[in-house]
Amino acid sequence: MKKPRSSTLALIVASGIATAAITGNLLAHGNVLPQPVDTTALPAIGDAWLTKNPFRADPKVYAAAQKIGESAYGQNCARCHGLEAISGGIAPDLRYLDAGEAGDEWFMDRFQHGAARDGKVYMPPMGDILGQKAGWAIRSWLDSKHQE
Numbered sequence: 001m002k003k004p005r006s007s008t009l010a011l012i013v014a015s016g017i018a019t020a021a022i023t024g025n026l027l028a029h030g031n032v033l034p035q036p037v038d039t040t041a042l043p044a045i046g047d048a049w050l051t052k053n054p055f056r057a058d059p060k061v062y063a064a065a066q067k068i069g070e071s072a073y074g075q076n077c078a079r080c081h082g083l084e085a086i087s088g089g090i091a092p093d094l095r096y097l098d099a100g101e102a103g104d105e106w107f108m109d110r111f112q113h114g115a116a117r118d119g120k121v122y123m124p125p126m127g128d129i130l131g132q133k134a135g136w137a138i139r140s141w142l143d144s145k146h147q148e
């Protein structure tokens with residue numbers, strides 16, 4: 001009677017460790033998955049992908065977009081493009097993107113589709129997961145970080 005009990009205990013302990021290891025793994029990967037962005041405070045902009053930032057024209061909307069964009073950037077882009085948009089070198093420094101409408105389309109193209117070459121993903125696509133409102137919110141915040 002004593003033996004089976006201790007081996008059962010050993011099994012429980014072992015499966016506990018395995019569960020902890022798996023959970024730890026999932027959590028680690030969880031940080032890498034795109035984090036949803038709440039954009040309900042921003043006006044609807046339709047489903048068709050735009051090539052110019054629709055939030056820039058109205059100062060109130062633009063300010064709201066920048067606030068949402070700052071946190072969306074921190075959760076989804078900073079790990080590669082750097083905190084405060086200052087790149088540590090593993091991905092381009094987004095402060096130097098063309099400012100205003102001249103840089104909007106290129107920004108959105110990358111946000112939506114990411115970047116891959118020779119079957120290697122350099123940047124994961126974000127468009128379908130985060131939606132274009134989140135993309136334009138990030139773009140709005142990046143405007144405030146722009147450098148020539």
Ligand code: HEC
Nearest residue numbers: 076077080090091092106107110111115122123124126138
């Ligand atoms: C896994 C790392 C990673 C994440 C996360 C990431 N990017 Fe990128 N991004 C890259 C890399 C690497 C490139 C350069 C791709 C290339 O060499 O073609 C890039 C390129 C870009 C470019 C083009 C830059 C240029 O100078 O041409 C934009 C714009 C961009 N990313 C925006 C974003 C935004 C916005 C987010 C968050 C929603 C984001 N990226 C998240 C790695 C990442």
